[in-house]
Amino acid sequence: MKSIDIQKLDALSGLRISENETFSFRCHSDLACFNQCCRNLNLYLYPYDVIRLKNNLRITSDLFLERYVDIVMRPGNYFPSVLLKMSDNTERTCPYLTAKGCSVYPDRPDSCRTFPMEQGLLTSHENQKTKKLIHFFRPPDFCLGRFEDQQFTPKEWAVDQDAVEYNQMTAEWALVKELFRNDPWGNEGPDGKKGKMAFMSVYNMDEFRNFIFHSSFMKRYKVKAKLAKQLQKDDVHLMKFGFTWVRFFLFGIPSKQIQIR
Ligand code: SF4
Ligand code: SF4
Structure with a gap:
């Protein structure tokens, strides 16, 4: 989740979905695209993601960070981003991907739960205290889930994916991360x-x-x-x-x- 300045809102890609709007989506193993999305990703890990994953894998956070992440400083940022390291194979698959799906599914990261939605914290340049959670529907072209009939509002989707707690933790982190604008x-x-x-x-x-x-x-x-x-x-x-x-x-x-x- 990133902070988005209200003035830059129009330049963002994806379909913005308001709180009460719905989008069609369902992901299941019968779709031809099953597992296609779990590869070659820029998958950001937030602090709560790391806790859940290292506990799922029963390893220390030190070992988790050493083994599974890339830590990168993006231009114009003053706090590093933590990305899940993809496997060193031709398809750059997620290290937790198996033929049956995600091997850490109960503890999969926030971005995986929220996908194909993305969330941002909208801030106004004039009044930094005004914050609003906004949602974008951004399935990649190969993702067939968007042609399914089931309808969700962003909130229903978060509940369906057991992402409410994750979203809340990530939003708390986003408020701290915002301090690193300077x-x-x-x-x-x-x-x-x-x-x-x-x-x-x-x-x-x-x-x-x-x-x-x-x-x-x-x-x-x-x-x-x-x-x-x-x-x-x-x-x-x-x-x-x-x-x-x-x-x-x-x-x-x-x-x-x-x-x-
Ligand atoms: S590409 Fe979309 S529909 Fe297919 S497995 Fe991934 S999320 Fe599900
Ligand atoms: S953590 Fe699981 S859901 Fe997320 S990309 Fe990896 S295999 Fe897919």
Whole structure:
């Protein structure tokens, strides 16, 4: 999910679908295109995607990031994008694709759930606080699901694909990511200490937990006991705390959750 400036809205491709509009779609294994969409993708992974996938695969976030992602800094961006690394074969298939379909289906990423819809957070240049979720219907030409009869509004589609929680987590991340419209790194650049800290705090939960509980963090900052307990065992609480920490240490946005001792 990306932030879209209202002034650039008309330049975007795909059919914009409003909250109450419907689109026709159904995906199933009898279609000739079955599995064709799971290859050669620029598949963005958001922080919650990484938690779900590394837990599905029962590996650490460190190992997941090392094995399965490409981390790229897009021109004009100040926070890296995390993309799922496609397999090294001629078709560049998704590493989780099998003949029977997706092997991580219950924990597939947000973009796979929302597909063929794409979502954006519409912001107005004049009033940055005004945000609206917008939806585009963008099936690729080979996708036959769009000729099926079943009708969905964007909300019904999210429910059908069990994407509501994912969409919410991604929207929370999009609000943090938006802060990176301007360069926060100064002379040290995004590969410096602050850049590494920010990336770890949102994408590498096992390392972040280690940092919180096995560095001087707890000596320097007060975190309520109940929250500390949640951070110890729950990756989602930890990820949201990571969002708060990035706002706090990098952008100076205060939070009741983190008090200097
Ligand atoms: S191409 Fe479209 S209809 Fe075919 S498997 Fe992929 S999402 Fe489903
Ligand atoms: S994660 Fe699953 S649904 Fe998504 S591209 Fe890979 S195989 Fe397809």
